[in-house]
Amino acid sequence: xxxxxxxxxxxxxxxxxxxxxxxxxxxxxxxxxxxxxxxxxxxxxxxxxxxxxxxxxxxxxxxxxxxxxxxxxxxxxxxxxxxxxxxxxxxxxxxxxxxxxxxxxxxxxxxxxxxxxxxxxxxxxxxxxxxxxxxxxxxxxxxxxxxxxxxxxxxxxxxxxxxxxxxxxxxxxxxxxxxxxxxxxxxxxxxxxxxxxxxxxxxxxxxxxxxxxxxxxxxxxxxxxxxxxxxxxxxxxxxxxxxxxxxxxxxxxxxxxxxxxxxxxxxxxxxxxxxxxxxxxxxxxxxxxxxxxxxxxxxxxxxxxxxxxxxxxxxxxxxxxxxxxxxxxxxxxxxxxxxxxxxxxxxxxxxxxxxxxxxxxxxxxxxxxxxxxxxxxxxxxxxxxxxxxxxxxxxxxxxxxxxxxxxxxxxxxxxxxxxxxxxxxxxxxxxxxxxxxxxxxxxxxxxxxxxxxxxxxxxxxxxxxxxxxxxxxxxxxxxxxxxxxxxxxxxxxxxxxxxxxxxxxxxxxxxxxxxxxxxxxxxxxxxxxxxxxxxxxxxxxxxxxxxxxxxxxxxxxxxxxxxxxxxxxxxxxxxxxxxxxxxxxxxxxxxxxxxxxxxxxxxxxxxxxxxxxxxxxxxxxxxxxxxxxxxxxxxxxxxxxxxxxxxxxxxxxxxxxxxxxxxxxxxxxxxxxxxxxxxxxxxxxxxxxxxxxxxxxxxxxxxxxxxxxxxxxxxxxxxxxxxxxxxxxxxxxxxxxxxxxxxxxxxxx
Ligand SMILES: OC[C@H]1O[C@H](O[C@H]2O[C@H](CO)[C@@H](O)[C@H](O)[C@H]2O)[C@H](O)[C@@H](O)[C@@H]1O
Ligand SMILES: [Ca+2]
Numbered sequence: 001x002x003x004x005x006x007x008x009x010x011x012x013x014x015x016x017x018x019x020x021x022x023x024x025x026x027x028x029x030x031x032x033x034x035x036x037x038x039x040x041x042x043x044x045x046x047x048x049x050x051x052x053x054x055x056x057x058x059x060x061x062x063x064x065x066x067x068x069x070x071x072x073x074x075x076x077x078x079x080x081x082x083x084x085x086x087x088x089x090x091x092x093x094x095x096x097x098x099x100x101x102x103x104x105x106x107x108x109x110x111x112x113x114x115x116x117x118x119x120x121x122x123x124x125x126x127x128x129x130x131x132x133x134x135x136x137x138x139x140x141x142x143x144x145x146x147x148x149x150x151x152x153x154x155x156x157x158x159x160x161x162x163x164x165x166x167x168x169x170x171x172x173x174x175x176x177x178x179x180x181x182x183x184x185x186x187x188x189x190x191x192x193x194x195x196x197x198x199x200x201x202x203x204x205x206x207x208x209x210x211x212x213x214x215x216x217x218x219x220x221x222x223x224x225x226x227x228x229x230x231x232x233x234x235x236x237x238x239x240x241x242x243x244x245x246x247x248x249x250x251x252x253x254x255x256x257x258x259x260x261x262x263x264x265x266x267x268x269x270x271x272x273x274x275x276x277x278x279x280x281x282x283x284x285x286x287x288x289x290x291x292x293x294x295x296x297x298x299x300x301x302x303x304x305x306x307x308x309x310x311x312x313x314x315x316x317x318x319x320x321x322x323x324x325x326x327x328x329x330x331x332x333x334x335x336x337x338x339x340x341x342x343x344x345x346x347x348x349x350x351x352x353x354x355x356x357x358x359x360x361x362x363x364x365x366x367x368x369x370x371x372x373x374x375x376x377x378x379x380x381x382x383x384x385x386x387x388x389x390x391x392x393x394x395x396x397x398x399x400x401x402x403x404x405x406x407x408x409x410x411x412x413x414x415x416x417x418x419x420x421x422x423x424x425x426x427x428x429x430x431x432x433x434x435x436x437x438x439x440x441x442x443x444x445x446x447x448x449x450x451x452x453x454x455x456x457x458x459x460x461x462x463x464x465x466x467x468x469x470x471x472x473x474x475x476x477x478x479x480x481x482x483x484x485x486x487x488x489x490x491x492x493x494x495x496x497x498x499x500x501x502x503x504x505x506x507x508x509x510x511x512x513x514x515x516x517x518x519x520x521x522x523x524x525x526x527x528x529x530x531x532x533x534x535x536x537x538x539x540x541x542x543x544x545x546x547x548x549x550x551x552x553x554x555x556x557x558x559x560x561x562x563x564x565x566x567x568x569x570x571x572x573x574x575x576x577x578x579x580x581x582x583x584x585x586x587x588x589x590x591x592x593x594x595x596x597x598x599x600x601x602x603x604x605x606x607x608x609x610x611x612x613x614x615x616x617x618x619x620x621x622x623x624x625x626x627x628x629x630x631x632x633x634x635x636x637x638x639x640x641x642x643x644x645x646x647x648x649x650x651x652x653x654x655x656x657x658x659x660x661x662x663x664x665x666x667x668x669x670x671x672x673x674x675x676x677x678x679x680x681x682x683x684x685x686x687x688x689x690x691x692x693x694x695x696x697x698x699x700x701x702x703x704x705x706x707x708x709x710x711x712x713x714x715x716x717x718x719x720x721x722x723x724x725x726x727x728x729x730x731x732x733x734x735x736x737x738x739x740x741x742x743x744x745x746x747x748x749x
Contacts, residue, residue: 028042029164029166029167030166030167030170030174030178032178032182032183033152033155033156033182033183034156036152036167037152037153037155037156037158037161038156042162043158043160043161043162044162045090045127045130045131045162086164086165086166086169087126087127087128087135087164087165088126088127088128088162088163088164088165089124089125089126089127089135089162089163089165090124090125090126090127090130090131090160090162091124091125091150091160091161091162091163092159092160093150093153093154093158093159093160093161094154094159096124096146096150097147097150097151097154099122100112100122100143100146100147100150101147103118103119103122104116104118104119104120104122104143104147105118105147106118110694110695110696111144111147111664111665111667111694111695111696112140112143112144112147112665113140113144113663113664113665114140114663114664114678115679116140118143120138120139120140120143121136121137121138121143122136122137122143122146123135123136123137124136124137127162137168140662140663141169141172141662141663142168142169144665144666145167145168145169145170145175145666146163146168147665147696147697148665148666148696148697148698149161149163149167149168150696151695151696151697152697171725172658172661172662172725172727173654173658173713173721173724173725174725175661176657176658176661176666176668176709177709177710177713179666179698179701180307180311180668180701180706180709180710181311181710183699184668184698184699184700184701184706185287185307185308185311185313185316185706187699187700188287188288188289188290188304188700188703188706189285189286189287189288189316190285190286190287190288190294190295190296191282191283191284191285191286192215192263192265192266192268192283193227193231193268193281193282193283194227194231194235195283196283197213197215197228197231197238197240198213198238199294200263200283200294200295201213201214201215201240201262201263202294203261203263203294203295203339204292204294205261205292205339205412206261207261207411207415208259208260208261212239212240212241213238213239213240213241213262213263214240214241214242214243214260214261214262214263215228215240215241215242215243215262215263215264215265216243216244216245216257216262216263216264216265216340217242217243217244217245217265218245218264218265218330218331219244219245219246219247220329220330221265221268221330223268223281224265224268224281225242225244227268227280227281228240228242228265229242241260241262243260243262245264249331249332249343249344251344251405251406251407252407254340254341254343254344254406254407255406255407255408255441257340257341257343258340258341258408258411258441260340261339261340261341261411262339262340263295263338263339263340264295264327264331264335264338264339264340264343265330266283266284266286266296266323266326266327266338267283267284267319267322267323267325267326268281268282268283268284269281269282269284270282284319284322284323284326285316285319286301286316286319286320286323287301287304287308287316287320287703288300288703289304289670289690289702289703289704290670290690290691290700290701290702290703291670291690291691291693291702292690293337293690295337295338295339296320296323296327296335296337296338297336297337297347298334298335298336298337298346298347298348298349298350298464299347299348299350299464299628300703300704301320301324301354302350302351302353302354303627303628303631303703303704303707303708304320304703304704304706304707305317305320305321305354305357305358305707306357306631306707306711307706307707307708307709307710307711308707309357309358309361310707310710310711310713310714311710314358314361314362317354317357317358318358318362318371320354321351321354321355321358321371321375322371322374324351324354324375324378325374325375325378328378328379328381328382329378329511331343332385332386333345333346333382333385333386334346334347334349334351334382335347336461336462339412341410341411341412342412344404344405344406344458345404345405345406345458345461345462346386346404346462347462347463347464348463348464348482348483348486349379349382349386349387349483349486349487349490350486351375351378351379351382351490352375352376352379352489352490352493352494352497353489353493355371355372355375355376355379356372356493356497358371359371359372359375369501372497372501373502373506376494376497376498376506377506377508377509377512378512379490379493379494380494380508380512380523381512381513381514383487383490383491383494384514384515384517385514387400387483387487387490388400388487389514391403391405391476392404394479394556396556397479397538397541397542397554397556398534398535398538399479399484399535399538399539399542399543399554399556400479400483400484400487401459401475401476401477401478401479401480401483401556402459402460402462402463402475402476402478402480402483403455403459403462403476404458404459404462405458406454406455406458407441407443408440408441408454409422409437409440409441409454410454410457410458410461413687414686414687417686419433421450421453422436422437422450425440425445425447425450429445453473455476456471456472456473456474456475456476456477457475458476459471459475459476459478460472460475463475463480463482463483464628465482465602465620466619466620467618467619467620467686468566468602468603468618468619468620468621469564469607469608469609469618469621470553470562470564470566470603470607470620470621472618474555474557477555477556477557477558478553478554478555478556478562479542479543479553479554479556480553480568481539481543481551481552481553481566481568481569481571481572482566482568482571484535484538484539484543484577485539485568485571485572485574485575485577486571486575487535488532488535488536488539488575488576488577489574489575489576489577491528491529491531491532491535492528492529492532492575492576494525494528495525495526495528495529495532496525498523498524498525498528499524499525504524504525505522505523505524506522506523506524507520507521507522508520508521508522508523535577536577539551539572539577542554542561543561544582545561546585548565548589548590549582549585549586549588549589549590550565550569550585550586550589550590551569551572552564552565552566552569553566563607564603564607565590565593565594565603565604565606565607566602566603566607567594567600567601567602567603567629567633568629569586569590570586570590570600570629570632570633570636570637571632571636572586572636573586573633573635573636573637573639573640574632574633574635574636574639575636576639578640580640583640583642584640587637587642587645591645595649595652596623596625596652596674596675597652597656597674597675597677598625598652598653598655598656598672598673598674598675598676598677598680599625599630599649599650599652599653599656599672599674600625600629600630600633600649600653600674601622601623601624601625601674601675602620602621602622602624602625602626602629603620603621603622604622605622605623607621607622608621608622616685616686617685617686618685618686619671619683619685619686619687622675623673623674623675623676624671624672624673624674624683624685625653625671625672625673625674626671626704627671627702627704627705627707627708628704628708630649630650630653630708630712631704631707631708631711631712633646633649634646634649634650634712634715637649638715646715647715647716647717647720648730648734650712650715650716651716651720651723651724651730651733652674652730653674653708653712654709654712654713654716654724655724655727655728655729655730656672656674656680657672657705657708657709658724658727659727660672660679660680660681662727663678663679664679664681665698666697666698667681667691667692667694667698668691668698668701668702668705668706668709669681669683669689669690669691669692669701669702669705670689670690670691670702670705671683671689671705690702691705719737720733
């Protein structure tokens with residue numbers, strides 16, 4: 001086995017005023033990478049002999065013993081029972097990285113995983129012996145953590161480091177939570193202003209020949225137009241194209257903008273430049289989903305905010321709510337995402353819950369009530385103008401559908417996504433593929449059947465579930481349990497907020513009025529209570545299926561209930577629209593159909609049907625599981641006191657993520673195959689999987705999965721959290737718990 005070369009270290013004198021050694025020896029072991037690797041003093045070997053008290057493998061084994069688990073799932077590189085403290089290693093970054101990669105990354109993908117066939121052991125030199133003694137780092141997890149730490153050290157320009165062993169054998173639950181808190185959120189945060197327009201405007205989905213940065217500013221924000229025009233003038237190298245949006249946004253306009261796709265402006269706040277004393281604008285930050293999704297998304301943002309709130313990043317969650325209010329004010333809706341080609345469509349609505357959760361954290365602060373008032377007014381406007389208006393409202397049932405306007409072929413999908421659909425038309429018109437798309441998009445070629453296909457396709461994308469056989473060719477006609485649960489939640493949240501926070505009187509100013517509403521009229525909670533009551537009746541009538549013990553979508557065109565079994569049935573629990581009896585029926589009858597080794601399936605295998613070459617897998621069908629489905633189901637089950645079920649599902653999801661994180665070099669991806677115990681992150685359906693493609697160390701994870709991880713850790717109990725840290729499969733864990741219970745009971749008698 002190779003020994004990593006080390007050079008003799010003669011530490012240079014510390015700069016004047018620099019501390020010679022830190023107060024406590026275990027200080028900062030788990031600091032974020034920037035703090036850890038930029039602290040010069042930490043990486044000089046002046047502290048040979050200093051030891052760190054850490055969360056060692058040893059204590060993990062002790063925990064397992066306490067839990068009655070005899071056979072640990074995975075042992076670290078050394079049994080430290082004889083080692084009271086963790087080590088530090090003296091490492092030359094570049095040569096060690098090279099040896100590590102050439103020896104252990106045998107498939108050359110810049111990650112060390114269980115699929116690499118190296119010896120899985122590397123010798124490092126200890127700092128305490130000034131490099132004389134050696135110690136073996138063993139196993140995929142420690143070696144991949146070493147790769148990650150060295151990659152970070154290199155990024156921060158370090159040639160030599162003193163690395164705490166505790167960063168290599170850290171409890172994986174702690175490590176992943178820490179990565180999310182200290183690195184991933186930051187990696188996903190964007191702010192649109194001069195400081196970062198270059199990064200924020202970048203769009204990996206831009207299909208045009210000249211993907212230059214472009215920003216569209218709404219008419220109602222002239223100060224932003226002036227601001228960006230100045231940025232473009234002062235920094236010509238950016239090639240920033242600043243465009244003012246026309247007053248009226250129509251499907252024709254959006255279609256015609258497709259040749260010049262661009263970012264849409266979001267909220268900015270005024271700030272005084274401390275140097276010049278002059279007023280300037282600063283973008284309100286937001287979190288993007290990750291991968292190729294580099295803009296503010298609708299429902300991803302809600303899910304992300306749950307994780308941000310766990311990590312006390314309240315300002316960021318608040319800022320995302322404010323950005324949503326800006327979108328409703330200037331674009332008429334919370335957009336699918338803030339790019340020009342998304343202007344006609346929305347995504348599943350979560351604004352009231354998001355605003356209330358933020359308000360709950362800031363209610364003692366000045367301005368909190370105004371924040372809540374603005375958010376609720378924006379939600380009321382969105383409710384009336386988007387969700388219970390034409391074309392989304394079905395006047396017969398009174399229920400709503402995903403049914404956005406739009407024209408032509410959605411441009412943001414992967415090239416080739418619609419080839420199989422368009423090919424027959426291309427043949428029929430005897431032209432090239434490009435000629436047909438151009439002719440059809442411009443309206444010169446008329447194909448009503450295709451119009452219908454794309455109306456449903458747009459609806460699928462608005463639903464957030466793109467794509468699934470549940471929705472193919474029918475989505476725009478479906479009153480889904482998803483959307484109607486969310487609207488019931490809007491109605492009950494608005495009613496409660498008006499009653500409890502605004503003393504049952506909320507003035508609706510002109511800018512929030514829709515249709516024939518009187519400016520400045522006062523709304524009380526009663527009308528919202530009535531709306532909720534009416535929706536519940538309609539949901540019970542059209543969507544509930546007593547025999548199956550779950551909710552289904554309702555086809556408003558064919559006037560019949562659908563039969564596709566979807567995990568969105570549990571959204572009814574999240575929203576509180578199910579009666580206790582309906583909830584109990586769902587737990588007994590529906591839940592078992594959706595539960596897989598890694599958590600909840602998004603749909604059942606039976607509903608998806610046979611797949612093959614002619615009928616390929618869809619990413620929102622069996623066997624895939626998605627973070628938002630898990631989050632909403634756990635919260636809903638909790639709401640109805642099905643604590644055990646919520647904990648069990650959360651455990652399975654967290655276990656799957658933790659195991660993939662440990663075995664695959666810290667990976668966190670957009671979605672998982674929840675039936676795949678070994679490599680659940682391998683999903684190649686449709687768009688592939690976002691979040692896989694990193695070199696050395698993951699920087700972002702994926703927004704809603706990051707959130708589901710830290711939110712889920714709040715759902716499971718402390719005992720479960722410890723068991724997750726030792727990668728104990730659920731079956732092993734529950735067996736031990738039951739055996740212990742039986743033992744305790746026997747001792748009682
Ligand atoms: O480009 C294809 C589609 O990509 C988006 O959908 C997927 O990612 C979104 C961001 O994480 C997520 O909100 C959505 O649920 C996913 O299916 C986009 O939203 C679609 O409009 C787009 O067609
Ligand atoms: Ca590899």
